[in-house]
Amino acid sequence: xxxxxxxxxxxxxxxxxxxxxxxxxxxxxxxxxxxxxxxxxxxxxxxxxxxxxxxxxxxxxxxxxxxxxxxxxxxxxxxxxxxxxxxxxxxxxxxxxxxxxxxxxxxxxxxxxxxxxxxxxxxxxxxxxxxxxxxxxxxxxxxxxxxxxxxxxxxxxxxxxxxxxxxxx
Amino acid sequence: xxxxxxxxxxxxxxxxxxxxxxxxxxxxxxxxxxxxxxxxxxxxxxxxxxxxxxxxxxxxxxxxxxxxxxxxxxxxxxxxxxxxxxxxxxxxxxxxxxxxxxxxxxxxxxxxxxxxxxxxxxxxxxxxxxxxxxxxxxxxxxxxxxxxxxxxxxxxxxxxxxxxxxxxxxxxxxxxxxxxxxxxxxxxxxxxxxxxxxxxxxxxxxxxxxxxxxxxxxxxxxxxxxxxxxxxxxxxxxxxxxxxxxxxxxxxxxxxxxxxxxxxxxxxxxxxxxxxxxxxxxxxxxxxxxxxxxxxxxxxxxxxxxxxxxxxxxxxxxxxxxxxxxxxxxxxxxxxxxxxxxxxxxxxxxxxxxxxxxxxxxxxxxxx
Numbered sequence: 001x002x003x004x005x006x007x008x009x010x011x012x013x014x015x016x017x018x019x020x021x022x023x024x025x026x027x028x029x030x031x032x033x034x035x036x037x038x039x040x041x042x043x044x045x046x047x048x049x050x051x052x053x054x055x056x057x058x059x060x061x062x063x064x065x066x067x068x069x070x071x072x073x074x075x076x077x078x079x080x081x082x083x084x085x086x087x088x089x090x091x092x093x094x095x096x097x098x099x100x101x102x103x104x105x106x107x108x109x110x111x112x113x114x115x116x117x118x119x120x121x122x123x124x125x126x127x128x129x130x131x132x133x134x135x136x137x138x139x140x141x142x143x144x145x146x147x148x149x150x151x152x153x154x155x156x157x158x159x160x161x162x163x164x165x166x167x168x169x
Numbered sequence: 170x171x172x173x174x175x176x177x178x179x180x181x182x183x184x185x186x187x188x189x190x191x192x193x194x195x196x197x198x199x200x201x202x203x204x205x206x207x208x209x210x211x212x213x214x215x216x217x218x219x220x221x222x223x224x225x226x227x228x229x230x231x232x233x234x235x236x237x238x239x240x241x242x243x244x245x246x247x248x249x250x251x252x253x254x255x256x257x258x259x260x261x262x263x264x265x266x267x268x269x270x271x272x273x274x275x276x277x278x279x280x281x282x283x284x285x286x287x288x289x290x291x292x293x294x295x296x297x298x299x300x301x302x303x304x305x306x307x308x309x310x311x312x313x314x315x316x317x318x319x320x321x322x323x324x325x326x327x328x329x330x331x332x333x334x335x336x337x338x339x340x341x342x343x344x345x346x347x348x349x350x351x352x353x354x355x356x357x358x359x360x361x362x363x364x365x366x367x368x369x370x371x372x373x374x375x376x377x378x379x380x381x382x383x384x385x386x387x388x389x390x391x392x393x394x395x396x397x398x399x400x401x402x403x404x405x406x407x408x409x410x411x412x413x414x415x416x417x418x419x420x421x422x423x424x425x426x427x428x429x430x431x432x433x434x435x436x437x438x439x440x441x442x443x444x445x446x447x448x449x450x451x452x453x454x455x456x457x458x459x460x461x462x463x464x465x466x467x468x469x470x471x472x473x474x475x476x477x478x479x480x481x482x483x484x485x486x487x488x489x490x491x492x493x494x495x496x497x498x499x500x501x502x503x504x505x506x507x508x509x510x511x512x513x514x515x516x517x518x519x520x521x522x523x524x525x526x527x528x529x530x531x532x533x534x535x536x537x
Contacts, residue, residue, distance in 0.1 A: 013271070017249070020275070153286065
């Protein structure tokens with residue numbers, strides 16, 4: 001082995017492979033086991049330009065709730081979101097309040113501040129046109145895993161409650 | 170072709186004999202071969218690496234995520250296993266190509282993971298992760314093609330981070346100082362002892378890239394005269410101070426070439442001209458550009474690089490032509506100043522020739 005391989009080169013090759021493997025494992029765990037799964041409706045950041053290249057540009061459209069104390073309420077990009085389950089205990093289309101991050105930790109789930117420029121969902125190049133039609137006619141939502149630390153991992157894009165791959169325009 | 174003509178000239182002038190001429194040509198022919206080969210190998214590998222990234226970017230949905238990831242890791246390990254073989258086991262150009270492909274493949278893998286897990290973030294973070302984990306492999310290479318690619322990637326990453334933070338950087342001097350870091354980074358890297366000892370090709374390439382970037386930045390800084398900024402005087406001095414510190418560090422690292430750094434310092438001072446004044450002036454932009462050109466020509470003269478003098482002269486000439494179209498409105502004015510400028514340049518050449526002849530005589534050489 002030592003005669004055939006250069007050990008420095010082996011280390012240099014394995015280093016990125018190990019880091020990439022760890023990245024996969026970490027994201028897989030976060031997405032599939034990192035917390036509860038919620039379904040949140042989404043809307044286009046700019047309705048005329050929902051699809052940009054190979055990704056969908058969107059914002060979450062939370063149902064707003066008004067049951068927060070006035071001192072906990074918050075405005076601006078640095079606010080967290082406090083999510084509440086529906087009255088029947090489901091996590092579909094939850095109601096949300098913008099509030100300071102510390103009190104938000106006591107909610108059913110809390111979401112750390114999201115990017116100001118909106119969210120991205122990568123889509124296959126060859127399916128872009130079909131998805132554009134689907135988004136125009138159907139109601140889009142996204143299933144996400146929200147961890148205890150307030151981080152969000154995207155799962156599936158749904159059109160009228162169905163996986164977008166099987167949905168028909 | 171140029172070399173064979175030169176060798177022929179030297180032979181005719183009696184400087185070298187026919188056997189020496191033959192030996193020079195043979196030596197140059199041998200050393201030119203791998204350079205061309207490495208350049209072609211580099212270009213082909215670049216095409217392959219970009220191709221892989223493009224296929225991943227198309228987000229082909231016919232294959233499920235786990236298969237895509239498995240195929241990606243299998244490809245990484247397969248290419249890696251060839252690279253890890255002892256240098257003597259495979260031809261050097263094949264190894265160089267594989268290293269380049271592996272380097273690109275790591276970036277493609279990060280993109281694939283980002284796509285599968287729907288991760289999005291600023292470009293600079295992706296590039297930073299890529300450069301941290303793939304650089305050890307890049308430094309296994311020996312050709313300058315990978316050194317250039319690596320350095321350009323570092324610059325792209327720095328530029329991307331800078332554009333993201335530009336909104337937060339309120340102070341102009343800080344922004345300028347960060348901009349000037351770009352050419353200094355490869356120069357400082359070229360002094361790393363391991364690089365000098367084990368990867369001299371990388372060190373040399375970094376040095377050349379640094380000089381190129383420095384010269385380009387010096388020349389392009391003159392265009393800042395076209396926009397006026399209030400209260401820039403103090404900011405200009407701060408940026409100049411930061412650059413002087415970076416230049417001073419280089420001067421300390423290479424004490425034997427202080428004259429070169431003195432020229433660099435002079436160019437830096439000229440390049441900061443627009444920051445030390447608050448006015449807007451097309452004339453000053455042209456003067457600054459031309460002065461930097463003269464300093465560059467002087468650097469070419471001191472380092473015995475006639476090509477540098479030719480380049481500086483060409484840039485000055487192009488700028489002089491641009492001045493006439495920029496500053497004067499009528500054909501009469503343009504004509505008068507074109508003639509005046511031409512006569513002035515001829516007078517300068519005459520003075521230069523006189524001066525060099527005088528210097529030659531003073532040193533006892535007769536002709537300069």
